[in-house]
Amino acid sequence: xxxxxxxxxxxxxxxxxxxxxxxxxxxxxxxxxxxxxxxxxxxxxxxxxxxxxxxxxxxxxxxxxxxxxxxxxxxxxxxxxxxxxxxxxxxxxxxxxxxxxxxxxxxxxxxxxxxxxxxxxxxxxxxxxxxxxxxxxxxxxxxxxxxxxxxxxxxxxxxxxxxxxxxxxxxxxxxxxxxxxxxxxxxxxxxxxxxxxxxxxxxxxxxxxxxxxxxxxxxxxxxx
Amino acid sequence: xxxxxxxxxxxxxxxxxxxxxxxxxxxxxxxxxxxxxxxxxxxxxxxxxxxxxxxxxxxxxxxxxxxxxxxxxxxxxxxxxxxxxxxxxxxxxxxxxxxxxxxxx
Numbered sequence: 019x020x021x022x023x024x025x026x027x028x029x030x031x032x033x034x035x036x037x038x039x040x041x042x043x044x045x046x047x048x049x050x051x052x053x054x055x056x057x058x059x060x061x062x063x064x065x066x067x068x069x070x071x072x073x074x075x076x077x078x079x080x081x082x083x084x085x086x087x088x089x090x091x092x093x094x095x096x097x098x099x100x101x102x103x104x105x106x107x108x109x110x111x112x113x114x115x116x117x118x119x120x121x122x123x124x125x126x127x128x129x130x131x132x133x134x135x136x137x138x139x140x141x142x143x144x145x146x147x148x149x150x151x152x153x154x155x156x157x158x159x160x161x162x163x164x165x166x167x168x169x170x171x172x173x174x175x176x177x178x179x180x181x182x183x184x185x186x187x188x189x190x191x192x193x194x195x196x197x198x199x200x201x202x203x204x205x206x207x208x209x210x211x212x213x214x215x216x217x218x219x220x221x222x223x224x225x226x227x228x229x230x231x232x233x234x235x236x237x238x239x240x241x242x
Numbered sequence: 243x244x245x246x247x248x249x250x251x252x253x254x255x256x257x258x259x260x261x262x263x264x265x266x267x268x269x270x271x272x273x274x275x276x277x278x279x280x281x282x283x284x285x286x287x288x289x290x291x292x293x294x295x296x297x298x299x300x301x302x303x304x305x306x307x308x309x310x311x312x313x314x315x316x317x318x319x320x321x322x323x324x325x326x327x328x329x330x331x332x333x334x335x336x337x338x339x340x341x342x343x344x345x346x347x
Binding site: 028029031032049050052053056057060061062063066067070074079080081083084085087088091092093094095096097098099100101102103105106107108110113114116117118120122125126129130133175177178179180181182183184185186187188189190191195196199200202203204205206207208211212219220223224227228229231232235236 | 243244246247248249250251252253254255256257258259260261262263264265266267269270271274277279280281282283284285286287288289290291292293294295296297298299300303304305313316317320321324325327329330331333334337338341
């Protein structure tokens, strides 16, 4: 478990500014500290929480807001599918506990480790805990320091998130197939982000690139 | 705390949890075909790229393939540091340092 935490903590510097910003913005749209913090504890999904704030501000209702959260988080279906083969044999309760904490960073850390050195539930739990505690703490700090600090995302810290993901992505690009998957995902996501409104570009790019990866690999093994 | 807001937050929590739990719960005990598992192996690479590429190339929502795009420059520096097998913290530090330097000029 400690290994999972240790490997996740460095990435949390990328999450911290977003938690702070979420705590600050939450108050500007009129949510109470209790509501803002409850959302971080119960939902634990940065993008969906941020978007809900603008929707709360516009007076959107329960169905609209929760349906948007569902759409934004559809990528979890694919992430969960790639973890599923490692989680066979676990009880549904164990799966529920472990998947509750699956966010972009904790997933990337857990699956990279699983593919390199084997999967261990306690490693995933450690990674999840590091992510959860960071998200909670940074939300609380954002709520209570809100008036005193300027928007943390405006001083270059909005780059912390892509930098975190780069640190996770680059070591994965060890072979031709991974490079092909990466280039496809880059091309499709940029195209779709311009052409299609909303956050659809993530899941569209993911599906196309994964398909290309599967076909590419079959082609390669066919040659040998 | 207002009831209506708390109910909305709960609904968001349920919706989000379902996206996380469904695949491992449903696929977990099925025997997955080989080609499917081969595809799933690439999900992390595909997902990370799909999160990074638009953030670096479209910081303001339009394609910015120029030297004035600080996100792109900082991203290239961070990618280079990661490529040299430096720890994540160095990758992020280098990227953010470049970003701050570019902004202050």
